[in-house]
Amino acid sequence: MTGWYPIDPLLSVLITLFIIWRTWLLLSQAVNILMDGVPPHLNAEEVANAMINVVGVREVHDLDIWTITSGRDALSAHIIVSAGKNRDSVLADVQHMLRERFHIGHLTLQLMEERMEWIHPLKRNWSKSYVPISANPGKLS
Numbered sequence: 001m002t003g004w005y006p007i008d009p010l011l012s013v014l015i016t017l018f019i020i021w022r023t024w025l026l027l028s029q030a031v032n033i034l035m036d037g038v039p040p041h042l043n044a045e046e047v048a049n050a051m052i053n054v055v056g057v058r059e060v061h062d063l064d065i066w067t068i069t070s071g072r073d074a075l076s077a078h079i080i081v082s083a084g085k086n087r088d089s090v091l092a093d094v095q096h097m098l099r100e101r102f103h104i105g106h107l108t109l110q111l112m113e114e115r116m117e118w119i120h121p122l123k124r125n126w127s128k129s130y131v132p133i134s135a136n137p138g139k140l141s
């Protein structure tokens, strides 16, 4: 039609490359969901730091962030609360922050005072989303 014959094979190659690229994107998303990977738009360390900076939070561990289904993220974590702080209000503040700032709606949070932390003998540290962070010494209390 164009009279320039190489255009046909060239177009086929381009279309093929496009299809391969799209397939790769979809596949890597699916694999990430299946492997419980941290959603690509979230940074576990950034989320952990934001949690630690909520008043009353002393430490965050066993942090997991994953995608339930495309566009719906979930988070679970253990939070050590400073002695004397109201755990309900710390929970509300952490939930509010996670929803507003990171749009994570599905949360499972376990809050404990530091003296109760012996309850679980083994902090899981094999997860790639595990962030071993303790509260910065500046904001204890």
Ligand SMILES: [Zn+2]
Binding pocket: 061, 062, 078, 079, 117, 120
């Ligand atoms: Zn714990």
